[in-house]
Amino acid sequence: MSDLTLEDLIEEFQEVDDKMERLEMVFELSEEVNFLDVEHWNDSTRVRGCQSEAHVIVTIEQEKIIFKAGADSKLVQGLMGILTIALRDITPTQALELTPEFASDMGVLNSLSPSRSNGFRNMFDKVMMEIEQKM
Amino acid sequence: MSDLTLEDLIEEFQEVDDKMERLEMVFELSEEVNFLDVEHWNDSTRVRGCQSEAHVIVTIEQEKIIFKAGADSKLVQGLMGILTIALRDITPTQALELTPEFASDMGVLNSLSPSRSNGFRNMFDKVMMEIEQKM
């Protein structure tokens, strides 16, 4: 786990023009994820409307968001890594102020197919809903 | 009733470029028709697939074709006039050698809408069929 911040990420992404390199960065960000083991994947963890299997669990402990996620696609897991970084070191209240636009701003969503970027939005929405419920 | 022949007609038509004038010629040819009174119009005289009401009766007397026809459109009646001229002074056997192409050659069909020129073909087919039956 790195100590990358969202700002670092946005800056890094914006510096890269080549799509393949951007995808490579997303691949690498899959390392940031607090991995949710396959045995914990079930209907309630599933992100709907995602083409691949994508699963998330959110819990809140002492004002900190614990985000675990897993997917059968490394790219999707990279997106989970980006969300992991976005949620790192902020409070649930601060988290609820996030919008998925930061990922568009990074230019990461337009490196992906519409269904993948929709998938990201669905994951984002699910995570936010769970944060709200568990606050 | 004029003594126009089909050849005269074809020649006359080919000399005229203006569509309105051609239509006028067709209008005038409605005079050539041996008119079938409306009271004789019925299902068996009806030309199918014609947008307007068009009716024909064919009889054969002493190797001569008696063609009577009527329509609620003067243009259609003009087409009937053309057919009247085409059938004038020929034997039933000679008639059966006709194809509706003479009307295309005259350039009269392409002055008409596809449904009207289809109508002409349907009328032609019906008349030929009746000649064949009554020979």
Next chain:
Amino acid sequence: MREQFPILQRKINGHDLVYLDNAATTQKPQVVIDAMNDYYTNSNANVHRAVHTLAGEATDGYEACRESLKKMYNSDKVIITSGTTEAINLVAHAWGKANLSAGDAVVLTEMEHHSDIVPWQMLAKEMNIELRYVPVQQDLTLDMEIFEASLDGAKLVCVVHISNVLGVCNPVDEIISLSKSKGAKVLLDAAQSAPHQYIDFKSLGADFMAFSAHKMCGPTGIGALLVTNDVFDEMQPFMGGGDMIETVSIHGSTFQSNEHKFEAGTPKIAEAIGWNAALKWMQEIDFKSEHKRLLEIARWLSEQLRSMGMTVYGRHDDNDAAVVSFLHPTMNSEDLAHLLDARGFAVRTGHHCAQPLLERLKISGTVRASFYFYNTREEAEAFVKQLSEILERFA
């Protein structure tokens, strides 16, 4: 405006085209033609569930049309169909079959287009449903007393917003509120109104609204059905195939939950992109002032025609469309249309797919001149002049 429509440069039999057949279909501005061109030249691919760039662009382009329609008409759901006709058949199959039962009544009007009659006749036969036709009165309006009476026990009311034969705009606010008060759903045939006015579907209160792109500067082969969320949930799948499913196995299938559920197979991609360009183009139009301008032309033309001895079937009230249906006392309509065409004037003749209305009017057809944004007063004047010449020469 006219220079944006390349077809208006066309010569017909050596004469300028005067296109007055807009109720049948409208012409397309260059931007619409270009949008489809651009799609086929640069972005053509199949949509949905695909990863590559072209497929992404095609998907975005297709879905952007839906988004535009949603915004423009303020609709929860927008199902893309091949046109008004398919949209109405979709209601009959997807909603009608699941929500009507033997003995239920569906209310139609005598003013309907065949596309809003035949699907109901077929459903009525299959399901043993009663059809009630609201008569058209001498003044060319619906008999609202009979309409109200016919609502008793009715489950669905199908009504044309603007008649394609008469241009008459029906009192849809009243029709919808009366229907709702009796618990009947309302399907609005907006094929002739959507091209001429902004319609706020949600405020209007109808449950379904159908219209076609080709009558509003868009391409052929595409149209839409607007549906409220509530009624959408009552609809069962109509056609089966790719794109409308969630999962398929040999034991059965599950379906998409959004509009895709009703869009089986490869959709109308280029068409959606063309239509979206048309919708954008239309947003530059001042509908209100255009409506006024065209209606004035229609009124002037009707007056001229009457003074020439024609019978005009229309009233041209403030909300009516610029459609002028007429008959000459003796001259055959199609003969007249042929002669007009010889001088470049495009009008339509025949029953205009509204035989029950014509039967009520005791005629078998009319000559119809219908106007759109690119038509001018000068064209109407030329039309009258040509008509007089023809009548002098031929009538």
Next chain:
Amino acid sequence: MREQFPILQRKINGHDLVYLDNAATTQKPQVVIDAMNDYYTNSNANVHRAVHTLAGEATDGYEACRESLKKMYNSDKVIITSGTTEAINLVAHAWGKANLSAGDAVVLTEMEHHSDIVPWQMLAKEMNIELRYVPVQQDLTLDMEIFEASLDGAKLVCVVHISNVLGVCNPVDEIISLSKSKGAKVLLDAAQSAPHQYIDFKSLGADFMAFSAHKMCGPTGIGALLVTNDVFDEMQPFMGGGDMIETVSIHGSTFQSNEHKFEAGTPKIAEAIGWNAALKWMQEIDFKSEHKRLLEIARWLSEQLRSMGMTVYGRHDDNDAAVVSFLHPTMNSEDLAHLLDARGFAVRTGHHCAQPLLERLKISGTVRASFYFYNTREEAEAFVKQLSEILERFA
């Protein structure tokens, strides 16, 4: 050839487009784009029953497409639909409802596209019909023994000519003659075969054949159903509306007797004109030698992929199509497709609308590269090279 397809000049992420998603949809040659352009620029009008010049041109253009299809495929009747999917749904509704009854069996195969499964599942549910699925064997062919056994009491056999996932060409001659001998009608899903071979519908002996224009260089939004005269007469109307009727009154309607009976509403005019241009264009193609060329590419590619450790789902027999479905042992297919897209390669991933087949193969999807006339051996080589680079860097 390639210069006739303007999209092949397109750069994707700075790289040349290598379009290998042809089984999903093909690209369009300039002549097809131009034909539609020309229509909208010069001849746009609504078809049928109209007198003016534009309407005549539009009608001729629309009907010319039907005539071309009739000639090219030697078919009695050609119904224009919005695509393969609508064509199959049309058979289910127009023929199935009128000619099947509870307890009758319809035979499908596990190789079918969802468009040839879901309509039958829906009909089966509504009419209480039995569906029998012919299994696909390990060697990717249909189990013909089970097929033959399943014909007992079957009224209809629905079979895909060429699988869109495997490229496998089914033994349709045998399937049709066996079916006929048991009195079952046959519907052929030719979505993947019509683009690649001349099919003589009458000699083949099937009763219905469905395919889409967009998979054979034509526009989106249009397809066809071929029908024999005999079976045509057994079909009842499906969608109701304008153009498909003979007369309409409030007491009932009568229908057209030709194909128009099944083409309700304003038809796909520009699309038909575009498709007709595509059909003409295709007549210049030497299908046989092109088939051989593409199949050789597919065989070469399969071999390369296998040697790279991929599993290839396909056998590429002499009649099979140049479709290469494969899976990497560990790398996610969509990740792979994203990476390929970064270098301009367009392939499709996912279930390809054939989940029952994939279930049989015990996989949830494949990466699919599918080839068409404008694809070259060089593109296949570049594809293999790029794939190796990606695997080295990412796998």
